Amino acid sequence: GTLNMQDLSVRLAEVGYTDPVVIAAFGMMAAGLAIKIALFPVHTWLADAHASAPDGISAVISALVPAVAVYAFARIIYTVFTVDFIQTNPDVGTILLLVGLLSLFAGSTFAILQDHIKLVLAYSTVSQFGIVLIGLSIANETAIFGAIFQMFGHGIVKASLFLLAGMIALRFGGIRHIEEYGGLAKQAPVMAGAFAVLAVAMIGLPPTFGFVGKWYIALGAFEEGMWYVSLLVLGSTLLSAAYILPFVNRIYFYSFDGTDADPERITRGMMLAIVAGAILGIVLGFTSGEIHTLLEGAIDALLEA
Numbered sequence: 001g002t003l004n005m006q007d008l009s010v011r012l013a014e015v016g017y018t019d020p021v022v023i024a025a026f027g028m029m030a031a032g033l034a035i036k037i038a039l040f041p042v043h044t045w046l047a048d049a050h051a052s053a054p055d056g057i058s059a060v061i062s063a064l065v066p067a068v069a070v071y072a073f074a075r076i077i078y079t080v081f082t083v084d085f086i087q088t089n090p091d092v093g094t095i096l097l098l099v100g101l102l103s104l105f106a107g108s109t110f111a112i113l114q115d116h117i118k119l120v121l122a123y124s125t126v127s128q129f130g131i132v133l134i135g136l137s138i139a140n141e142t143a144i145f146g147a148i149f150q151m152f153g154h155g156i157v158k159a160s161l162f163l164l165a166g167m168i169a170l171r172f173g174g175i176r177h178i179e180e181y182g183g184l185a186k187q188a189p190v191m192a193g194a195f196a197v198l199a200v201a202m203i204g205l206p207p208t209f210g211f212v213g214k215w216y217i218a219l220g221a222f223e224e225g226m227w228y229v230s231l232l233v234l235g236s237t238l239l240s241a242a243y244i245l246p247f248v249n250r251i252y253f254y255s256f257d258g259t260d261a262d263p264e265r266i267t268r269g270m271m272l273a274i275v276a277g278a279i280l281g282i283v284l285g286f287t288s289g290e291i292h293t294l295l296e297g298a299i300d301a302l303l304e305a
Helices: 005-015 020-037 044-052 055-063 065-088 090-112 117-138 141-171 189-203 209-223 227-253 268-286 288-304
Strands: none
Touching: 005 020, 005 065, 020 065, 020 090, 044 055, 044 117, 055 065, 055 117, 055 141, 065 090, 065 117, 065 141, 065 288, 090 117, 090 227, 117 141, 117 209, 117 227, 141 189, 141 209, 141 268, 141 288, 189 209, 189 227, 189 268, 209 227, 209 268, 209 288, 268 288
16 A cells, blocks of 8 residues: 555564565565676676677666665665564575675676676676675674675776776777787886776775775674675685786786777876776775764664664
């Protein structure tokens, strides 16, 4: 009799969280939003979309589309069904956690197997939002903050990487594959430096946002006694390094054998955008404590909704 989320939370509790209709409704909403988030195994549209879309559109798809879907999913979980639903149906929380872990490792594995920069970044998005779902499924204040922080930082850094990949292609005659990135640091040192910093942030090394987000999610898992999840989340850093560091290696430690086709097509505004993204990837890590303080009340209210 209602579509208002606050009213629904009351009426679902009255019906009972174990009612098959209530569980089925959650399952169908979760399946639909999993497609929009691009979680494994319903992630395949994301790679195709990135491969065929213009670079600016790829940045929007990767940074915003899954994030909006995650926000909607978080509201469905915590505002409509509430934490009590997850606690009453622990199998639901377990399934969400498993889907997050599968997305994390499947996305990283697929990314390692690619040599096209946009496909690497696309599958990286699958992996990164697997980490976000893990934080949401743990459902405590620490892990949820880590999920929010990871999602926000990912949007900035991944959008910057897609724009940078487009700038490199624009300047150097449409190059996209790893073997074509050799020696770019000598021709475009600022672009190469921004790529390296953004890569470190996406891997999740200190002091970048990626490290802080993973750390809070791992800490939240540890608080719930799920030490194995903590190890898997922190260990995923090695997989992230495996698919992005080969590009950095090519850029800095191989000789350049391409053509600097049109350096004048790269404007000052373009350069400022990617440098700002790289700086934010680091600054977010240093300001995580202040951001946590700002969001603490909101997260507590979300859990108590």
